[in-house]
Amino acid sequence: MKELLGIKQLSANEIYEILDFAEDMKKLILKREKCSFLRGRRVTTLFYENSTRTRTSFELAAENVGAYVNSLDVSTSSVQKGESLIDTGKTLDALSSDIVVIRHSKSGAPLFLSKNISAAVVNAGDGANEHPTQALLDFFTMRQHFGRIEGLKVAIIGDVKHSRVARSNLWGLKTLGAEVVFCGPKTLLPLDMGSLCTVTTDPVAAVYDADVVMGLRIQLERQKQGMFPSLKEYNAMWGISEKLLSYAKPDAIVLHPGPVNRGVEINSDVLNGEKSFVNTQVTNGLAVRMAVLSLIGKELG
Ligand code: CP
Numbered sequence: 001m002k003e004l005l006g007i008k009q010l011s012a013n014e015i016y017e018i019l020d021f022a023e024d025m026k027k028l029i030l031k032r033e034k035c036s037f038l039r040g041r042r043v044t045t046l047f048y049e050n051s052t053r054t055r056t057s058f059e060l061a062a063e064n065v066g067a068y069v070n071s072l073d074v075s076t077s078s079v080q081k082g083e084s085l086i087d088t089g090k091t092l093d094a095l096s097s098d099i100v101v102i103r104h105s106k107s108g109a110p111l112f113l114s115k116n117i118s119a120a121v122v123n124a125g126d127g128a129n130e131h132p133t134q135a136l137l138d139f140f141t142m143r144q145h146f147g148r149i150e151g152l153k154v155a156i157i158g159d160v161k162h163s164r165v166a167r168s169n170l171w172g173l174k175t176l177g178a179e180v181v182f183c184g185p186k187t188l189l190p191l192d193m194g195s196l197c198t199v200t201t202d203p204v205a206a207v208y209d210a211d212v213v214m215g216l217r218i219q220l221e222r223q224k225q226g227m228f229p230s231l232k233e234y235n236a237m238w239g240i241s242e243k244l245l246s247y248a249k250p251d252a253i254v255l256h257p258g259p260v261n262r263g264v265e266i267n268s269d270v271l272n273g274e275k276s277f278v279n280t281q282v283t284n285g286l287a288v289r290m291a292v293l294s295l296i297g298k299e300l301g
Helices: 012-030 053-064 085-094 109-116 132-146 164-175 203-207 220-225 231-238 278-300
Strands: 042-047 068-072 099-104 120-126 153-157 179-183 198-200 212-215 253-255
Touching: 012 053, 012 132, 012 164, 012 278, 042 053, 042 085, 053 068, 053 099, 053 120, 053 132, 053 278, 085 099, 085 109, 099 109, 099 278, 109 120, 120 132, 120 278, 132 164, 132 253, 132 278, 153 164, 153 203, 164 179, 179 203, 198 203, 253 278
Parallel strands: 042 068, 042 099, 099 120, 153 179, 153 212, 179 198, 212 253
Antiparallel strands: none
8 A cells, every 4th residue: 555545446455454454453552562564754744624533543653653753733834824735745755754644625635745745645534525544444443343344234424415534434335345325404415426325314214224323523614504404403303312223223333433513413322322432433543544554654665
């Protein structure tokens, strides 16, 4: 693996190679041990958008696999003086970054950067396009719980239209042979994806017999755009509640990429309940990111 720009271009074998490697990395995490696949290499995080989980876990992952880590704080960097993405990337090249982990509000920014710099690029979320390591950690969590991904029914509920997490999950889950259902208010659904998966406004139909129920963050700023009448009404219709979960399989699990709006897309009792794997997802994210960085490190030689 030379870089990771998205899930769409990965084969099932490539996804499983990352998940298998991440299993070993999770064992190290649980033993509080480290490895040295990236010893002597430099990883830079370049986040043009806010993040808690992804940025922290990439930085911890890089440290855990033996890399030097530096984080470019975009808010106090020369980006604020108008420096372009290419020039910022070339500066990181000149400072010997081997891997640049980028999050950007524009879809395609990681691909653009990768075409213009020498360092390997890892996409940590670009616009509404992809969030590949989030999907990989979701697959890892599903496989750890069910022992397989093929044949699972995964209901993804919320602001699907603007969600890079939903897209990366769709591409990967289709490749791995799972069934995907997108659900939410019509204004938050990608109505052109009906040929790829089931798209419905009916949460009971979406969750019925599901193995995995994944909530997506409602981007509160969209409420001002009139995408749905009120947060209370959204929660009443599409919020993940114990009652809605009763339509899923008895051993169904609840996932959410975070950050969560408690009481909007998912109720607190569900989030704190035994079906919720939201905190496990975060730990699994560290394992998956250690695996991704290590596999790229192997290519670097
Ligand atoms: N899931 C996710 O991307 O969370 P952060 O925005 O906190 O990184």
